[in-house]
Amino acid sequence: MSDLINKQILLKSRPVGEPKESDFTLAEAPISQPGEGEVLSRTIYLSLDPYMRGLISEGESYAANVELNSVVVGGTVSQVIQSNHPQFQAGDFVLSRNGWQTYAVAKGATLQKLDPSQAPLSYSLGVLGMPGLTAYTALLDIGQPKPGETVVVSAASGAVGAVAGQIAKIKGCRVIGIVGSDDKRDYIVKELGFDVGINRKTEELNAALKAAAPDGIDVYFDNTAGVILETVLQQINLGARIPLVGLISEYNATSAPPGPNLRPLLIKRALIKGFLVSDYQHRANEFVSDVAGWLKSGQLKYQEDVVVGLENAPRAFIGLLRGENFGKLVVKVSEDPTAV
């Protein structure tokens, strides 16, 4: 194998804002021999996905960042050339992470064998691979769409969005896709069967969403965050679910967008959920029993800030908003005959 030349694309400089071709450089390298348990493969298809933008920046992302002068990472479909791993032999097709290079050596345990008779090989980088699984689980497990609900998908013609929107249609939802061109809008409506497509570059998003989703939005499959999320939030229904799947709108940003910035929510797979106590009346009995017990045992202390006289309510309320009260603020409007 030593006569083969490995063409690689290396990260030459960390892009500031939109990446430039000069941030990358083409290099050649000898091909290393696979060690024990390792496999040498030739790259057939390389997947390009928006998440990679985060990996070529500095700073925290959900995967290790690409070092300068290293091969850019990426999922690939590859064919085994030489195998020192019992599960693979020359000629096998595998799902691997060869990155942006023509050959790579990898541990066999990181590879997954592909059956080319089941679907075109490249599909395992898309609809039957990571983007498809993303669309399927983020929509169904977090979004939990119910028949008749309205689902909005951003970046709707992309690898993830196109699948998410179609699955929402299969589940009986009204589906609205947000895209960036008329061609894409026509594509998601005429080819993919979305109910409405919105070209956010030529249409006023807020008005277009109101027209397309007159009953409000139940699920927002968010690939973009930023201003699209902000706009969709204005039109969500009670109990809406928003899987935050991508941050396309800010991958190229050179400064933090105005806060609260939701990037940590994505990276940490964290959850923010709006709360209103009236939804939790079914917990009232358990609550009173627990809290009354903790009060009695002294594990929980309670302090009141009692203002006397209804006429003092406005001033006390103003102070409350300034944080001037100390403990729970109540106004004693008339005598409490039970007070000791």
Added chain:
Amino acid sequence: MSDLINKQILLKSRPVGEPKESDFTLAEAPISQPGEGEVLSRTIYLSLDPYMRGLISEGESYAANVELNSVVVGGTVSQVIQSNHPQFQAGDFVLSRNGWQTYAVAKGATLQKLDPSQAPLSYSLGVLGMPGLTAYTALLDIGQPKPGETVVVSAASGAVGAVAGQIAKIKGCRVIGIVGSDDKRDYIVKELGFDVGINRKTEELNAALKAAAPDGIDVYFDNTAGVILETVLQQINLGARIPLVGLISEYNATSAPPGPNLRPLLIKRALIKGFLVSDYQHRANEFVSDVAGWLKSGQLKYQEDVVVGLENAPRAFIGLLRGENFGKLVVKVSEDPTAV
């Protein structure tokens, strides 16, 4: 009862920014007779809570807004004067929503009888009432704190925050409270048993949180939103849970804070959850079975945008971030021997 005078506080003008005393006015009114099924009661305690700020503004909140020249709303503990409802009689103590006035007539069905031998009457406006139930359910049902985890509470000396933090301690967590004065900081640590208190007005919040939560933050009980949420988000752990309970930081705001503004999330009790596909590998088999089936039946369509040649990967990637691709972007690095 017609010799009794009802003192009321009416909303005179909608506050712009911080409310002023002149936004309210004291008035007197005759007391109406209770009709069939109604109860006349005298207000003993009136609860003042930050959420009321939203109700005296224009615009959507989660409860009906207070009309101009109407009595300001609010929860009360009251004593029944006259009852035309079989479940109540004169002398009974009830939890009601008399609002900012000394007497009110209400439908009996909206009242809840209180037993003054169980706890001081005013507690049903606080630790044993709505603020307590808020603390209990938002922390336990959404926050789901586990022993040893780190919980941060904002507005930690307030009616809700003080209870939430103490319950987190009871559940075995490390608890950090954010407050607005040294007195309050001393109070939550020395009296309530919080592990750390941070005075956000004198300490640099980011650095103080790092020192107080060296292992990161697992639950953030958010009463404030705004810049405190923004700062806490920088330090959350994988799988963190953030019940969004209040928006104190923006109740007085005269313009929308920089987006994405999370007010709709609270009002609609909606959910944003960060997603990463690697958390969902356990769904891979069901995914492949479903999606391969939908592809075969034609219910799901898939389009690829194939770029030929590794050397074209950088340009294709730049175009991807600009939204120039059409369908899933893959680079064909070498020949696919299975392609038709």
